[in-house]
Amino acid sequence: MTDYDIIVVGAGHAGCEAALAAARMGVKTLILTLNADHIALMPCNPSIGGPAKGHIVREIDALGGEMAKNIDKSYINIRMLNTSKGPAVHALRAQADKHKYQYEMTKVLQEQENLDLKQTIVTDLVIEDNIVKGVKTITGVTYAAKKVILTTGTSLDGRVIIGDVKYTGGRQGEFAAIDLAKSLKEVGINLERFQTATPPRIDKSTIEPKKMTLHPSSEEPLKFSFFREYEGRETRPCWLTYTGEKTREVMVENIEHSPLSTGIVEGSGPRYCPSIDRKIMRFPDKLTHQVFVEPEGLYTNELYLNGLTTSMPEEIQLKVVRSVPGLENAEIMRPGYAVEYEYIPPYQLKPTMENKVIAGLYTAGQLNGTSGYEEAAAQGLMAGINAVLNLKGEEPLILKRSDSYIGVLIDDLVTKGTNEPYRMLTSRAEYRLILRQDNADLRLTPIGYKLGLISEENYNKVEAKRRAIKENLAKLNEITVTPTKEVRELLEELGSGGLKKAVSLATILERPEVSYKDLKRFSPEAPEVDEEVGEQLEIETKYRGYISRQLKQVDKFKYMEEKKIPQDIDYHQLTNLRKEAREKLDNIRPISIGQASRISGVSPADISVLMIYLEEMQRGGEE
């Protein structure tokens, strides 16, 4: 069989990005997947984005990934969340036509040069002297490759759980990867067990929309990708309803049937996407929980019950669903279920996503202990990029926590590991006023361009935007507004306070009540700009103080990040370090003092010891 530079195993969200990145960077790539009809399948909510996740999607886009474009082609409901809050937490969220999302991604994969797509079951890695050499499939075929990227999601030794029933399966209707799990353990990779669950899907013709609150799609021309024009779209509404006393009663009465009570579930589940079982167990007195009733596509009656995740026995699921206003007569089309699976605790990875034990083996996605399509896609993209860079003998791409949510994600994983399915949250980012969803292009497109993942044209567009922001900000600072009667009246009209002395247009724009489009009224010289540029000018002026403070913190942070630690250091010889720190450092092998300082169990005192040692080493080296 043909040899490849890179083989990607799995065509979920991680696998698609990994394979596309590799092929687009010009290396011969193969993607293998269980079922070629299930590419980019969304086994849980067919929704992309939301707080922090939406940020990741835009970052993927800025780096040249596919997820943003794909959801733009296939969404049927889109909204900007948190618009009443600051720009750091504004977040785009879209509901996809689940099938269209799959097809559009399938089409992109199929049409990608340098990329072959094949349906098969991978059972083994081919490894020689701890270096990956390829993969073996269930039919005995071996494909050779220089790098292998595993993105098999929840399939490793997967088991589906509903009520007290548990059967082998990677997710509903897909095979589990039993042999592959064995093969990983054999080469010394440590696997642990997690669990995740999905709510029942119900039949649209059996709900009563009038009892719920309508959430139509936004009428704004919203989109995720910086690089695709907005297209009109047929949309579908969501509905909001709430659990109440009745739901609580049903749940409390039946809680002993929950797989979480019976102990049939072994792995830990996601804290930030808890099942209704867990919600009731944790807060037995809380009556109301939101339930978003969301469409799965244009051509299907299936509705997703966001908020009612459960793996209770089916009869009880039906009772729970019917206890919610608007769903009293609902019919379940697919019951909710949990899936329990093995993951690779991510302390076993380098920040490049390469495995520490097996050279050339990269892993990405749910397999690394995360949860969520966006988190998976981001890792896939980074694994794909780094596998190619390594192949070409180039410097790896390691995004910093101050660059991007993707940087935060990977740093968290490899530095702290995770003992529950890891999900991105805005609160995980220290510099979230800088890591906004609206400026991901400004932050990351130059990197994507350098990698060859962003076209010259798109790169130029972003750079033009950057220049426009800079030049127009300078203009706004130069143009003066004097407190004439007209100006004062205008401010009053906008509901803003008085003006005593002449100020710059920028200072006017700082006021929360004044938006960019008002500026023309204050001064005819106010520059005409694109909407996107105007948005940046508003944010940069209105949040000037916060942003500059955060930038200073970033400088300090960068200083620590740039203190590199050699990878061949023998921590056991650093007897001045506490034993726990020695072990943790040896295990994680941080690449910088910054990373070392975030390892739990490594104290500031340990960091000082380490820094002194590094300085001595360096001086020794210089002598």
Add this chain to the structure above:
Amino acid sequence: MTDYDIIVVGAGHAGCEAALAAARMGVKTLILTLNADHIALMPCNPSIGGPAKGHIVREIDALGGEMAKNIDKSYINIRMLNTSKGPAVHALRAQADKHKYQYEMTKVLQEQENLDLKQTIVTDLVIEDNIVKGVKTITGVTYAAKKVILTTGTSLDGRVIIGDVKYTGGRQGEFAAIDLAKSLKEVGINLERFQTATPPRIDKSTIEPKKMTLHPSSEEPLKFSFFREYEGRETRPCWLTYTGEKTREVMVENIEHSPLSTGIVEGSGPRYCPSIDRKIMRFPDKLTHQVFVEPEGLYTNELYLNGLTTSMPEEIQLKVVRSVPGLENAEIMRPGYAVEYEYIPPYQLKPTMENKVIAGLYTAGQLNGTSGYEEAAAQGLMAGINAVLNLKGEEPLILKRSDSYIGVLIDDLVTKGTNEPYRMLTSRAEYRLILRQDNADLRLTPIGYKLGLISEENYNKVEAKRRAIKENLAKLNEITVTPTKEVRELLEELGSGGLKKAVSLATILERPEVSYKDLKRFSPEAPEVDEEVGEQLEIETKYRGYISRQLKQVDKFKYMEEKKIPQDIDYHQLTNLRKEAREKLDNIRPISIGQASRISGVSPADISVLMIYLEEMQRGGEE
């Protein structure tokens, strides 16, 4: 859980028709399937129709089934085959957009009143005193029902085979039904093993179309359904190429690796859709075999290799594919494979599709030992109809061999059984000049209407057509054409022989060279008719002789079919019958002398004995 009148297990081609028919006939119906994303999946060629199969599709349509409408909504290439031959074998064949076919059917199911759709794995039948009471699912849920229709295709104890590898699976990427197979055996249903296989799918971007013959879609406004308007359509071409010496060499060299040689395959395979392995084994000297390269959809690069079915090891599949002109550089996206499965030898069924041992249990589709989507759909429709009729205490619907291909299909199955996957062929029908694809509406719509499956409007349309044919035929017989100079010149122009004496317009139309639209030129009185009516008038006149001969045969046949045999007859007491005949008759329990006479092992002498006995019985009854 809710109780149902009818539960259909499986949403393949049989299951969809069964469930729709039942729900449309007004009973509360539930359809259960392994994966709600795989409804009406075409695991083999995404094509509907062809000789005999196309006839079945039109018959399904005339009875009020869905297949014809669904392929009309989703085809991407359509042609009328055999147009150079007589009208009995004209056959419509279309290539579907595989995914669109699924969605359109999914939508129809979802929107059907009285029909619930749920995703689950059925593991057991609930049976009391040999009467079916419902089904049990893997999660322990029981759904009660008055009738159960099983349509689980190839999933019973299914195993996927590629080369020397064999693993459990209902078909590529789907679970096998192991428990359900066990449950059937336990209640005394006999299962046997069959096998079927599918060719590899290749990547369109790797073929060389110039080396092959282009087969574009027809430009005529073709469609399957009598009851849906033609819509314009984006189409895709097919290509024709041939195997040659190189293919033969590869095959002969590697034939020992074929699962058919190694003996890894246990079941018998389809004779009329043989794998390339079998073709080479049977005709080792035949060099050229057709290979149609066919698209799987508008949005996919996958191409189906019609003619290259094989379950050889993957490396060899690649060699075989690449030995064919136009495919020298082809990349395989999914390897071909065989699936081996248990089926219910259909002598265990009544002509209503009800099981003889378990009352209320109906089976349909591949599960009954057939092969092909159309054969499955037809059985599903008939099982659905008969389950409802039985539920309502009405007479069953048993189509005769002289009514329809569907009648032939079911009579063959229940009377003769089958020891290889049964496929419909025009040669199986005795009265094929009557059972044309163009007159399925005239033959069957009144039945569909009586069942409530055809709307008043559509029924009236067909009856209007029938009247138009009759009236205009009468007119054509009345209108006289005299052999004027003009008429003789006209005949010459059309390439038809001379005319000596005055004849009717009908006699003119009998000539093969004269088509309906020419008649106006022979006589201004020639009636203006619809194209469909014109077609019938042509066929009825041109084939008048053959048709009336066949109608006479049908009369004789009907006489025998109408001699009913009571179902409680004790054949073992009929000591005048030969032992073999007694056993066969007892086993099959034919409903008529006609059916009895078709049982293999029952001789004309046995039939005489049986007829005498029946007459005596009747006389006895009358006394």
